Amino acid sequence: MLRTLGVFVARHRFASLLVWAFTIAACVATALFGVTGESLFQRLSSAGPTVAGEASEAADLLAGDDGTDTESLSLLIHGVDLSTPELATILTAATTDVADIDGVTGVVNPLAVPPLPDGSPNPAAVPLLAPDGTGLLLSVQMEAPDGDLSDDLLTEVEDRLAGAADQVLQFEPDATVEVGGTPLLVESLVAVAEADLQKGELIALPIALLVMLLIFGGFLAAGIPLIGALASIAGALGALYAFSYLMEIDTTVLNVITVIGLGLSIDYGLLIVSRFREEFRSLVDRVGERDTPAERQETMLQAVGITVDTAGRTVLYSGLTFAIATAGLLVFEPTIIRAIAIGAVSVVLIAILTALVLIPALLGYSGERLLRPGLLTRLPGLGAILTRFGDVAPREGVFSKLTRHVQRAPVLVSLGGIALLLLLGSPTLNINVSSGGTGAIPKASTQYGFVTALNDQFPLATAPLVQLVSDTDEESAAAWAAEVATLPNVSAATPPVDVNGYWVSRVEVDQNEGPAVVREIRDDRPDFLHWVGGTDAASVDYVDSLVAGAPWAALIIAGATFLLLFLMTGSVVIPLTALMISVISLGAAVGILVWGFQEGNLAGLLDFDADTIAGVDPLVLTLVLTFGFGLAMDYEMFLLARIKEHHEQGESTRLAIETGLQSSGRIISSAALIIVIVFAGFATGNLLQMKQIGVALAVAVLLDATLVRTIVVPAVMTALEKVLWWAPRWMHPIHARFGMRE
Structure with a gap:
């Protein structure tokens, strides 16, 4: 089926690319301009994760039910003499001016609230006055039917308050004066997320292109995976726009889904293009150069068919494993996690489609040109380097030599590698899972000054x-x-x-x-x-909800992964060892996360305030474990597919491990390097959660592609070579009927 699909797409490449171009254009246009007048970025929210629990029940009881929904903006003034006549005049005029705006339901000027009969401050005004007596908050309530605040109303109120703020600064230039509130905070966080997305892509894509130029030696072959990546991003944006009408999409969802789609699609494209060049060269070597264009075309189509049937099958299994791992997040209660799960499954399916349909069509157009040395290989000095680090591995090389060294003492190497991973993961023993930190508002946010001043000077006005x-x-x-x-x-x-x-x-x-x-x-x-x-009580309810769902998520992910690896290999030993090693490797990545953020050792490098971090955010931890596991299985599939292929060709288990790693080592290392760059690029953003996710996943992939995949896995598989392919007799018919076959 896959071979037929690859040949069909390559043969009808013009129609295939036309459909893809229309689809990508539609997704981009929909995300940027919307269908109902709202773009994807306008439909994003930043409410944070919430669950039903004791804290939310208390909030509902205190909120009551008066039939109205409101949002508020505040004019914050601090560092002034509250008895100044100019201040009273400005605030009185602002109160009257804002109260006349259609949609404003109330304005509270604490200077106009009369004291109690005994002369003490009115309780209604106390939260709006700074404890040091030099500041106040002018609070404005606005209608927001069903939580939907009019943009025109928000802009008009903001402009009037900003005008009053300018007047205060004219007579008191040293005062702290800010206009802020939840609606403006959400807007600013969406803007930061959009800027981080653009910044991450601007960092990741050029460096990824450079790496692929070193791999392929030419722009044509290097560009094909990037085209697939851009198509996946466009598809992900379109999918998220559609889902925004079904559920609330947080700003974090956008960045997470984009970075995952970018990394996976580059990985898959790299594997497909590399295998095509390998198979095309092999066919040309066997049948020789064809004389007529039709014969050469037929050879190219055969190469595409073999590529999609082999590497495409690996992509399909790998993508399904990642999708199932992500779908395990659906058992959790918070909407944000479910939104990430649905978005991630969508982008993985899109990445699979680009690998199996879009890239074969591009290969059909590229054809023989992909076999010719690229322009960069003709440059003096650079050509030798590109030839040495090309995508198609020779029979003998660095990875085969490394494997033979590992296989001399596989048990000792296995224990040493696992001990090193456990050492890196040791900070996990001190992990504090908490979303109660106060450092979530990045300095790049236009509301950072307002939120900081509010927390410092008006503690009773904060939640x-x-x-x-x-x-x-x-x-x-x-x-x-x-x-x-x-x-x-x-x-x-x-x-x-x-x-x-x-x-x-x-x-x-x-x-x-x-x-x-x-x-x-x-x-x-x-x-x-x-x-x-309270907010910290809501954080506790949130963490408890994730803990309650974690065993079910782990069971779904582990069970589905075990089944897919069994269907791929016919062994129960390989899936069990893969799961064990992945857990230990992920523990090391979490250890680095705790060491870097909870303990503050990366604060200087990544520019965040360690004192504001209470612990590891449960959302970050959940996503790191899930996506890290999915990426680990990605490379596991890449490696196992080649080991199994060589083993089925008659090689011994030990030799199949050696040749399998030699065949796939360059692609795994190259793909991992690119995805580390992608994650590192997004870790340079301003959103703290994305910094943590980017760093942790970059570390997870780096460890997996170096220490784990090239040393620990070959050592463990060699140590278990006598039982590596074992499965109970009753499972043999299952594999014979449903197992992966080429």
Whole structure:
């Protein structure tokens, strides 16, 4: 079937490329300009991951249900004398001006809120006043039916507040004056994500092209995988736009899906083009140069068919393994993880299609030109290097020699390699899984100044990290708050106030200690109806939700991977060793993640504040483990396909390992180098989550393609050579019926 597909596409290449060009153009146009007037970037959100739990229930109780949805913007002023007449005049005029805007439901000027009869500050104004007495927040509430805030309304309110901010700076130039709020924060994070995406591509694509030039020695062969990569990115953007009407798509989803699609499609394209050149040369050597164009065309079509039937089958199995690993994320509750899972499965399927359909059509046009030495090979000095590091490996080379050295003491090498991986993964023993850090807002965000000033100067106006909510009498609620105030890492707990019929106390905790405090409070609950809420409580609920789903996700991923590897090899030993080695390798990558971010050792290099990071973000950890496993299986498939091929040709297990690694080592190393560059390029962005994902996956791929795939795997397979291809007798008919065959 695959051979027929490859020949058909190459024979009808003009029609195939025309369909692809139309599809890519439609996806790009849809993503950039939309169908209903909104582009993909306008439809993105940045609400963060949420799950149903105690914290969300508490938030719903306090929010009540008055039938209206609102969003707010604030004018933040700090470092001024609040008694200045000019300030009062500006704020009074701004309040009147903004209140007249259609869609504004309320404006709160804390200077205009009268004090209580006893002269104390009005509780409604206290959160809007800086504790040091030199700042305030002018808060504006706007209609947002069903959570949809009008862009025109947002722009008009923002412009009016910005005008007032300019007036304040005219009489107090040294004051801190910012306009901000959740709608502007979401806009800024989407803009940062878009900029990071462009920056990552500008870094990754040129370097990837350079690497492929070194591999193939010419622009034609090097360009074909990049065309496939660009097509995959376009397809991914179109798919995400469609999914944005079915679920909320976070900014993180866009960057993650794009980087995965870019890396995989380059990998697959590299494998297909390399195998085509190998098979085409082999056919030409066997049948000789054909005389007529029709005969030469037939030879080319045969080469395409063999390529799609061999390397294309490897791509199909590899892609399905990655897709299944990603689909395991669907068992988790958070919408953002499910969105990433659906988007990743979509982009993997698109990458498979580009490898099996688009690239064979491009090969049909390139044909014999791919066999000719590229222009770069004619340059003095460079030609020898390109010839030495070409894509088609000789029978004897670096990888075969390395394998023979490894095979002299396979048990010792296996133990040594595994020990090194365990050492790299040792920081994982101190991992703290928490999304409670405050460093998620990048400095590149236009809202960074507002968020920083809000957190530093107006703590009571920020969302509480920990909050006590109870349905009891005031005395019992006060006693609970007083008891919580004595806990370690708790600096204070405010007296309870009535909010929507419930008693509410705000708990002040030490930096990054909120999740631990939440768990301690929940471990010793009072005997009346109560809830522990706040952002750190929501983080705890989120982590607990992921922990609950993790065993099912791991079972699905491990089971499906085991089945596919069994169908590919006919062995149960190979899948088990592959799973074991991948887990150890991923542990090493997570260890580097903990060492670099939780412990702050990469703060200087990657420009982030280590003090704001409470631990490893659970979303980052989930994606690193899932995508890292999928990429590891990618290279496992590349290697096993060639080892199995040589073994079926009659070579002994030991020799098949040697020749299989020699045949695939260059492509695995080249593909890994490119994908490391892709991940590293995106790690230079501003979003902290993308920095962590980029670094961890770059490390995972680097370790897998060097230490694991070229040393540990050959050593372990050689040590187990006597039982490597074993499977229970009852499984033989299953493999005979459904196993991978060429």
